[in-house]
Amino acid sequence: MSEKIISKDKIKEWIDVLMQSHTVVAPIERKDAPAEFREIKPGDEPIIDGSKSMMPPKDWLLPRYETLFKVSKGAEGAQVEPAVPECKPTVMLGMWLPDAAAIRVLDRVFLDDKFKDPYYAARRENTVLVAVMPAEKRWSWFCNSVDDVETWKDSVDVLMYDLGDKFYVEGISAKGEEIIAGAYFTESNEADTIARNQVWDLFAKCDKLPFAGKALYDNLAWEDPIWAEISQKCLACGMCSYMCPSCSCFDIQDETNGLCTERYRCRDTCQFEDFTLMGAGHNPRNNQLPRSRQRLLHKFKYQHEQFGVVGCTGCGRCVELCPVNVDIRDVLTRTCSKERAEEPVKAD
Amino acid sequence: MTQETAVIENTTQEAAAKKEWQPTILGILCNWCSYAGADLAGSARLHYPETIRIVRVPCSGRVDPMFVLKGFQKGFDAVIVLGCHPGDCHYAKGNYYARRRIALVKDLLKSLGIPEERFHFEWVSASEGNRFAELVTEMTEKIKKLGPFEGVTP
Amino acid sequence: MSDIENKIQEEAKKALEGGDVSVVIGWGAGSAPFKTTPVFIEKPEDADKLVWNPACVNNLAVYLPKLANDKKVGIVAKPCDIRSMIGLIQEKQIKRENLYIIGLGCAGVVDAFNLDSQDFHLQDVIGLDWTSDGLKVSTTNGDYTLSCSDCLRDMCLVCTKREPAIFDVKLGEAVQPSDIRESLIPELAEERKAYWSEQFSKCIRCYACRQVCPACYCKTCFADRVEPKWTAKKATAEEAWMFHATRMMHIAGRCIGCGECERICPVGIPVAELAREMAQAVKDTYGYEAGDPNQESPVLGQYKEEDFDPAHHGG
Numbered sequence: 001m002s003e004k005i006i007s008k009d010k011i012k013e014w015i016d017v018l019m020q021s022h023t024v025v026a027p028i029e030r031k032d033a034p035a036e037f038r039e040i041k042p043g044d045e046p047i048i049d050g051s052k053s054m055m056p057p058k059d060w061l062l063p064r065y066e067t068l069f070k071v072s073k074g075a076e077g078a079q080v081e082p083a084v085p086e087c088k089p090t091v092m093l094g095m096w097l098p099d100a101a102a103i104r105v106l107d108r109v110f111l112d113d114k115f116k117d118p119y120y121a122a123r124r125e126n127t128v129l130v131a132v133m134p135a136e137k138r139w140s141w142f143c144n145s146v147d148d149v150e151t152w153k154d155s156v157d158v159l160m161y162d163l164g165d166k167f168y169v170e171g172i173s174a175k176g177e178e179i180i181a182g183a184y185f186t187e188s189n190e191a192d193t194i195a196r197n198q199v200w201d202l203f204a205k206c207d208k209l210p211f212a213g214k215a216l217y218d219n220l221a222w223e224d225p226i227w228a229e230i231s232q233k234c235l236a237c238g239m240c241s242y243m244c245p246s247c248s249c250f251d252i253q254d255e256t257n258g259l260c261t262e263r264y265r266c267r268d269t270c271q272f273e274d275f276t277l278m279g280a281g282h283n284p285r286n287n288q289l290p291r292s293r294q295r296l297l298h299k300f301k302y303q304h305e306q307f308g309v310v311g312c313t314g315c316g317r318c319v320e321l322c323p324v325n326v327d328i329r330d331v332l333t334r335t336c337s338k339e340r341a342e343e344p345v346k347a348d
Numbered sequence: 349m350t351q352e353t354a355v356i357e358n359t360t361q362e363a364a365a366k367k368e369w370q371p372t373i374l375g376i377l378c379n380w381c382s383y384a385g386a387d388l389a390g391s392a393r394l395h396y397p398e399t400i401r402i403v404r405v406p407c408s409g410r411v412d413p414m415f416v417l418k419g420f421q422k423g424f425d426a427v428i429v430l431g432c433h434p435g436d437c438h439y440a441k442g443n444y445y446a447r448r449r450i451a452l453v454k455d456l457l458k459s460l461g462i463p464e465e466r467f468h469f470e471w472v473s474a475s476e477g478n479r480f481a482e483l484v485t486e487m488t489e490k491i492k493k494l495g496p497f498e499g500v501t502p
Numbered sequence: 503m504s505d506i507e508n509k510i511q512e513e514a515k516k517a518l519e520g521g522d523v524s525v526v527i528g529w530g531a532g533s534a535p536f537k538t539t540p541v542f543i544e545k546p547e548d549a550d551k552l553v554w555n556p557a558c559v560n561n562l563a564v565y566l567p568k569l570a571n572d573k574k575v576g577i578v579a580k581p582c583d584i585r586s587m588i589g590l591i592q593e594k595q596i597k598r599e600n601l602y603i604i605g606l607g608c609a610g611v612v613d614a615f616n617l618d619s620q621d622f623h624l625q626d627v628i629g630l631d632w633t634s635d636g637l638k639v640s641t642t643n644g645d646y647t648l649s650c651s652d653c654l655r656d657m658c659l660v661c662t663k664r665e666p667a668i669f670d671v672k673l674g675e676a677v678q679p680s681d682i683r684e685s686l687i688p689e690l691a692e693e694r695k696a697y698w699s700e701q702f703s704k705c706i707r708c709y710a711c712r713q714v715c716p717a718c719y720c721k722t723c724f725a726d727r728v729e730p731k732w733t734a735k736k737a738t739a740e741e742a743w744m745f746h747a748t749r750m751m752h753i754a755g756r757c758i759g760c761g762e763c764e765r766i767c768p769v770g771i772p773v774a775e776l777a778r779e780m781a782q783a784v785k786d787t788y789g790y791e792a793g794d795p796n797q798e799s800p801v802l803g804q805y806k807e808e809d810f811d812p813a814h815h816g817g
Contacts (some may be wrong), residue, residue: 065738237710237766239766255732316684417748460694470813
């Protein structure tokens with residue numbers, strides 16, 4: 001693992017070089033909105049110090065709207081036009097570590113050996129992840145309470161620490177080492193290492209919440225009065241999962257125009273009424289209570305059982321954005337503070 | 349131009365076959381007056397450009413603002429809504445309700461920056477076959493000058 | 503402010519003890535000092551969970567169509583929330599006799615997003631309070647005073663109706679803010695189209711604007727319908743245009759301008775601005791304002807023979 005320094009005024013130069021061989025994706029500011037991950041075009045001003053709120057990086061890897069294939073009918077019968085993207089090697093810059101850890105969750109879902117998703121794989125497998133640790137803490141973070149954040153470093157190829165006018169850069173994987181080999185990277189000294197540790201501690205050693213370290217998957221219960229309480233105020237807007245970096249549910253739709261049909265996928269969420277609505281009209285989750293419960297249990301219990309990872313990385317987006325202030329930290333604190341009867345959680 | 353516009357353009361081949369660009373106009377017509385008016389224009393063998401695609405509705409009161417919005421979203425170059433003159437509604441007052449709604453549609457289109465010239469609302473009765481033919485001619489000429497609609501979100 | 507908070511708690515307690523009110527909806531302490539959360543108080547002894555501060559931003563009328571159908575519901579409400587209720591009463595979604603309204607005079611409420619990017623860190627904030635100079639933000643590093651335009655929810659800056667229109671109990675005084683915000687929307691038609699194209703291209707189609715809107719109570723929204731499919735679910739600017747344009751048409755003459763849609767939009771689309779223009783158009787053309795207790799039916803549910811005629815009399 002190499003440890004280097006790059007001055008902030010050299011970043012542009014570095015990106016320009018990367019752009020010759022890679023597609024470079026980074027958060028780009030949008031009008032009145034959080035920065036969004038997209039390909040950098042000449043003239044763009046990417047934000048790579050993690051200082052601004054940003055849309056989750058899944059916007060790039062699992063786009064909000066993606067054509068799966070098109071079918072058109074012509075003189076020679078139906079023609080199927082596949083739409084699996086062909087991707088150049090890509091560098092994703094500027095996401096912060098919890099977002100990168102969330103990509104680890106997406107990988108479990110979409111890069112499974114048995115059910116590999118070709119669309120996701122085409123973008124993901126060629127991608128170098130460069131995460132950044134911002135210099136300031138946000139009020140909504142609770143990353144170090146949901147997981148051992150030290151283990152998250154393995155989910156990225158390069159990790160950068162914002163030290164004010166420069167970045168401390170750690171190459172973690174071989175793919176990562178390749179892209180930080182340029183001359184604008186200099187050797188780090190002892191003072192830099194101390195500053196780096198401070199940035200890391202701000203993130204990893206901040207106060208833990210009461211549920212930290214507890215086995216959340218054992219503490220969340222199917223029968224709990226808290227679900228009724230949350231679902232009473234929940235407006236089912238689904239923003240928590242649309243903005244979540246690790247929520248990956250999607251819907252598939254067909255749209256026909258004349259003789260051409262497009263099949264596409266787009267975001268969906270367990271918070272919507274029609275998420276579990278069946279063709280014949282039955283809806284197994286027929287009110288908000290099981291829907292509110294589903295999101296929490298899926299993240300902290302089912303994903304843990306299936307993949308051995310927790311589906312939440314404590315980025316705090318849902319905490320900041322929920323219109324009725326259903327705070328996931330409070331929910332976890334309360335569910336973990338009670339003495340519980342030994343009761344197996346049924347699968348939904 | 350949106351993808352949908354392209355599809356509409358392709359499927360309306362008679363327009364594509366002509367050298368000069370012809371607009372495609374969506375006409376939403378009340379069954380009892382304006383549609384009958386359009387019918388009269390036909391049986392009187394009046395000539396008007398074949399630019400209009402007619403949707404027949406039972407009453408102008410049936411015209412959901414979404415019809416107009418959808419027309420623009422799908423890339424029609426103009427949308428026309430025609431109904432019975434006030435006081436003449438087959439259902440007594442459908443067109444009075446329509447009148448309020450359409451006034452607001454106009455305001456909404458203005459707020460969204462859709463050119464006013466591309467939306468037209470008028471009362472045309474069953475006996476006004478002439479007026480219908482005239483109207484389609486006028487509208488076609490006007491839209492030809494404006495050029496193709498570049499979509500709701502260019 | 504805490505004085506009013508105490509009175510709210512007292513009134514809620516009285517209403518619940520009286521027996522005919524089964525639940526009081528109000529704001530409770532949120533997970534941060536600049537947040538509040540809706541609470542549903544069912545027992546008189548829980549009434550002390552109710553709070554009143556500049557972060558009481560939610561329009562609680564959104565819960566009423568489901569709750570106030572078959573039982574009497576108490577509700578703590580700002581003037582804009584009350585105007586939403588008047589709309590719901592006019593549209594026969596709730597009955598006035600099923601409501602016990604604890605109405606509040608309002609000085610505007612705070613959008614937590616606006617507190618970000620100020621001179622202090624959000625995690626240091628201890629409390630918010632109104633003072634004569636604006637909003638006092640107490641933090642662990644001292645107090646800060648913000649002007650209204652720096653912190654209020656956008657729609658509060660254009661709001662002129664700060665007294666409850668109907669109520670069973672009225673508490674607190676209305677305060678008119680000194681700074682008024684100007685419209686952000688460009689004047690020229692061509693610029694407008696480009697402006698909204700850019701805004702709608704951000705839309706992620708989470709439908710949060712619809713979900714928080716008290717006027718959006720349809721059992722099945724047109725956007726969720728499959729046959730006919732009015733707007734596809736894909737997140738493109740064009741489909742988002744269709745969704746937002748139709749929603750604007752549906753709430754035209756019904757939107758009372760609480761601005762919740764704009765406050766909660768995760769990508770900052772100023773939809774409330776569009777709704778405000780529609781409301782202005784309705785007012786200019788028909789002299790009608792949503793949420794006026796003297797109106798009997800919504801503007802599009804009535805007509806006059808002498809109405810403005812938008813028909814073009816060419817020829």
